[in-house]
Amino acid sequence: xSVLSGIRVLExxxxxxxxxxxxxxxxxxxxxxxxxxxxxxxxxxxxxKRGRTSIELDxxxxxxxxxxxxxxxxxxxxxxxxxxxxxxxLGLSPxxxxxxxxxxxxxxVTGWGQNGPLAARAGHDINYIALSGALHAIGRERPVPxxxxxxxxxxxxxxxxxxLLAALLKARQSGHGDVVDVAMIDGASSxxxxxxxxxxxxxxxxxxxxxxxxxxxxxxDVYDTKDDRYVAVGAMEPQFYEQLLAGLQLTNDAVPNRxxxxxxxxxxxLFAARFAERTRDEWSAIFDETDACVSPVLSMTEAPCHPHNxxxxxxxxxxxxxxxxxxxxxxxxxxxxxxxxxxxxxEQALALWMCSxxx
Numbered sequence: 001x002s003v004l005s006g007i008r009v010l011e012x013x014x015x016x017x018x019x020x021x022x023x024x025x026x027x028x029x030x031x032x033x034x035x036x037x038x039x040x041x042x043x044x045x046x047x048x049k050r051g052r053t054s055i056e057l058d059x060x061x062x063x064x065x066x067x068x069x070x071x072x073x074x075x076x077x078x079x080x081x082x083x084x085x086x087x088x089x090l091g092l093s094p095x096x097x098x099x100x101x102x103x104x105x106x107x108x109v110t111g112w113g114q115n116g117p118l119a120a121r122a123g124h125d126i127n128y129i130a131l132s133g134a135l136h137a138i139g140r141e142r143p144v145p146x147x148x149x150x151x152x153x154x155x156x157x158x159x160x161x162x163x164l165l166a167a168l169l170k171a172r173q174s175g176h177g178d179v180v181d182v183a184m185i186d187g188a189s190s191x192x193x194x195x196x197x198x199x200x201x202x203x204x205x206x207x208x209x210x211x212x213x214x215x216x217x218x219x220x221d222v223y224d225t226k227d228d229r230y231v232a233v234g235a236m237e238p239q240f241y242e243q244l245l246a247g248l249q250l251t252n253d254a255v256p257n258r259x260x261x262x263x264x265x266x267x268x269x270l271f272a273a274r275f276a277e278r279t280r281d282e283w284s285a286i287f288d289e290t291d292a293c294v295s296p297v298l299s300m301t302e303a304p305c306h307p308h309n310x311x312x313x314x315x316x317x318x319x320x321x322x323x324x325x326x327x328x329x330x331x332x333x334x335x336x337x338x339x340x341x342x343x344x345x346x347e348q349a350l351a352l353w354m355c356s357x358x359x
Contacts, residue, residue, distance in 0.1 A: 002029020003330050007076050007168070008353060010068070011052065013037065014081030016125065016148065017109050017156030017184065019048045022079065024161050026051025026338035027326035033071060033349050034341075035059075047323045051338020055346045065091050067346040072097045074353045076171070077105045077164050083122075084114045094179045104177040107164040109156050113183030125151035125184065132188040137195065140209045155187030212236065218268035219244060219258065222297060229280035230297035231287075233271070243292035247283075248274045 004025060009032040011022045026032050027050075034052040037059075057064040069092070072078060078097060080087055087093055087108070094106045111128045112118040125148040129135045134150050135143045163180040171177050195213075198204035210216040219235040235244035245255060248271065255270060256263035275283065280296050287294035298306060304315035304322035316325040316337055326337050344352075 001333070003333060004028040004030040007031065008074060009033070009077045009079060010071050010075040011035065012078070012080040012082070013040070014109075016081070016152035017160055017182075018079060018081040019046070020153050020157040021109075021160040021164075022052065023048045023050060023338070024157070024327075027336075030077075031353075033075075033353070035068065047318045047337075049341055050318070051341075053342045053344050053349050053352070055344055055349045057346055059090050059092075064346075067350065068092060069097070069100050070350055071346075071353065072104060073100045074350075075101065075104060077107060077168060079107045079109075079160070079164065081109045084110060084119045098177055098179075102177060103171045103175055105164050105167040105171055105180065106177065107160060107167070107180040107182065109160045109182040109184070111151070111156075111184045113186060114181045124148075125156075128155065128184040129188045132185050132192060133196070134188050134192055136206075137192070137208050137214055140215065143208065150191065151184045151188050154191055155189075156182060156184040159187040159190070216264070217258075218264055218271050221268070221271075223272055223275035225275055225280040225283060226277060227279040227281075231275060231280055231283050232295045232297050234293040234295075236293070240291055240293050243290045244294065247286050247290060247292050247294065250274065 007025070007030045009022065009025055009030050011018065011032055011034045013019075013034055013036045022032055022034065032052045034049065034054045036054055036056045038056045040056070057067055059065060059068065072092075097106055098104055108114070110119070111123040111125075112121060126135065126145050128151040129146075130143075132155070135145070138144050138146055138150075160180070160182045163182055167178040167180050195204050199206060204211055205216075208214055212220060215221045217236075219233055219241055222230050222232050225231060233244065235241045241258070245252065250270065256266050258264070258267060278286075283294065284296045303309060309315055313325055313335070315322040317323075318337065323337070326335050329335050
């Protein structure tokens, strides 16, 4: 049995954190019905939308709203990612949904949150992480967008999953549901807790590319190799740093004291010259059996074929193409990603939930 078997989630179609969080829940065994607008059936090639029953409803009609409320009455969780006020205007406010099901977890995710001066404004991942301080801290001369991993998924989807599961645990214990307000700007800011703490103590410089974890330190950076590829170095601790130097055939006497920041440019120059002497895979052969914390920078095409990923089954096949497998893993539970999307009518989906609830 999967860890979330029997948990029913009603997902109102959205982008970014909503389908990604739904994917996590589906892979863990939750029974999810995803409501789509008419004519916008889920893309069968989008692996983040796997494991759902997909239905099309017009939420601008009374019939559509009534169907949603019937599903709400049988659900454990409702997830939505609309702009603040949208659910209320539809007649599906938290109060209305909780009246239909007092134990419901009403989980909502937005970029700016449900309140505040920017709450009603449009935005995307890059905008939310810009105001959190995260975007400023990533990059060299200019801030570099870290895909949509920090805002949409890290600050949004992950906190959405944590919040709704915590509220679900409370609801199971008390019989009372809750409203979960997830804002990507809040989540992205939370991810920076360590850095903000270090900034307060003077251990972090508010200047990108000058700190231990942002590429400022020569032993925590990416280097070019002879074949125009890259290796990633993370030899922070002294014992790992010693193994890095050994692999590079550099003695302590030949490398300036790393405790002095003034020496960092000289150390980086030494490391860059050494790494440029061999190909990426030659360096992998040298460092793979050490604790020097040196890894090849793999492309998305290469990563599924790496022996470690193959051994763990980190990637699986989806419609003939590799995609990341289910995470996290649970002892005693078979690990598999959820199956394809199933398209049904609202009546069919409701009947399935009613029958399983009666059982």
